[in-house]
Amino acid sequence: MKKLSQSCRSPLFLAVFCMVAMSLSGCLAPGYNAREAMLFEDKMHSEIKLGSFSPTSSHFTSGTGVALRMGYEYEYGMHFGFEYGVVTDVDGAAYTGPASLTNPFAIRDVAEGALSGADRRSFTINFDWDVPLSENTGMPYLRYGFGVGGLYTDLSLSSGYLAAVQSGSPGAVVEVTDQLMFLFRPAASLRWDLFDGALGFVAEAQYDIASHPLVIDVDADGDNADTLDYGGLGVYVGLDYSF
Numbered sequence: 001m002k003k004l005s006q007s008c009r010s011p012l013f014l015a016v017f018c019m020v021a022m023s024l025s026g027c028l029a030p031g032y033n034a035r036e037a038m039l040f041e042d043k044m045h046s047e048i049k050l051g052s053f054s055p056t057s058s059h060f061t062s063g064t065g066v067a068l069r070m071g072y073e074y075e076y077g078m079h080f081g082f083e084y085g086v087v088t089d090v091d092g093a094a095y096t097g098p099a100s101l102t103n104p105f106a107i108r109d110v111a112e113g114a115l116s117g118a119d120r121r122s123f124t125i126n127f128d129w130d131v132p133l134s135e136n137t138g139m140p141y142l143r144y145g146f147g148v149g150g151l152y153t154d155l156s157l158s159s160g161y162l163a164a165v166q167s168g169s170p171g172a173v174v175e176v177t178d179q180l181m182f183l184f185r186p187a188a189s190l191r192w193d194l195f196d197g198a199l200g201f202v203a204e205a206q207y208d209i210a211s212h213p214l215v216i217d218v219d220a221d222g223d224n225a226d227t228l229d230y231g232g233l234g235v236y237v238g239l240d241y242s243f
Contacts, residue, residue: 020211040137044072045081047202049238053120056231059112061118063090065234069126073242077130083147087120087234095160100168106216107165107174107175109228111214116158116177118230122208124185140192151183151210151228173219181212191240200240208232 047069054062064087071081094117101107128145155176165174189204208231213224 026180043073043242045069045073045079045240045242046239047071047083047240049202049204049235049236051204051236051238053090053208053234054232055090055118056229056233057112059093060118061089061091061093063087065236067236067238071126071128076152077132079126079128079130079143079145081126081128082149083122083124083126085120085122087122090118090120092116092118092158095158095164097161097164098168099164101164102168104221104223107172107218108216108223108225110161111181112228114157114161114216114225115155115214116161117154117156119154120230121152122149122183122185123153124183126187128187128234130191137193140190143189143191145187147183147187147206149183149185151179151181151208151230153179153181153212155179155214173217175217176213177217177222179212179214179230181210184209198242202236202238202240204236204238206234206236208234213232237240 005044010136026053039238047067049065049067049069051065051067052062053065065085067085068082069081069083071079073079093123095110095113095116097113098106101110124147126147127144128143131144133139155178157174157176162174165172185206185208187203187204187206191200191202193200211227212230214226214228215222216225
């Protein structure tokens with residue numbers, strides 16, 4: 001059971017599970033065989049979304065996010081595009097480690113406990129498809145998809161951690177390296193087209209799958225402290241303007 005629970009938490013397992021779940025739910029959704037009701041002319045979509053992001057790591061608090069997406073829609077409600085998002089105010093918990101850190105091994109062993117914040121910027125290439133819930137085009141419908149791209153985290157160290165470093169290692173210069181990593185992001189949204197499809201309401205959930213070693217630089221000697229999970233759940237609402 002322990003091995004099974006560990007595998008269920010792995011990014012690869014989560015990625016495969018999300019893709020299979022999206023495919024099955026789309027196939028079973030009412031009206032899936034009535035895709036002709038969802039045919040649109042070729043057009044561009046631009047979205048703006050506001051919401052919040054809840055990190056998987058319990059060390060960080062939820063942050064506020066904004067995202068912009070540009071996409072091209074072709075027949076049968078298929079979409080291709082890109083999205084840029086920013087999440088701020090992702091604060092770390094107060095430092096609770098040793099009051100004195102006497103060597104580089106102890107300094108790095110604190111790992112994510114040393115961080116006071118991890119603001120995020122992401123860029124993804126997205127692939128999505130629509131799943132109608134009714135043959136009536138005026139009704140809400142679902143959209144499933146995924147994005148692949150990069151996640152950049154702007155990391156900062158807590159004052160309590162830096163004080164512990166100076167207490168045990170006076171004069172030591174400690175910095176944390178910002179991280180750039182691969183991001184996989186499955187997403188699902190409920191959408192409702194208004195004004196003959198020119199404007200739409202969006203309510204979307206995204207799940208980020210990303211991890212990267214934390215690099216703590218002690219006196220210009222950078223080394224991995226630990227591998228951190230930068231994943232989490234984003235929930236957004238916004239508007240989709242098509243032209």
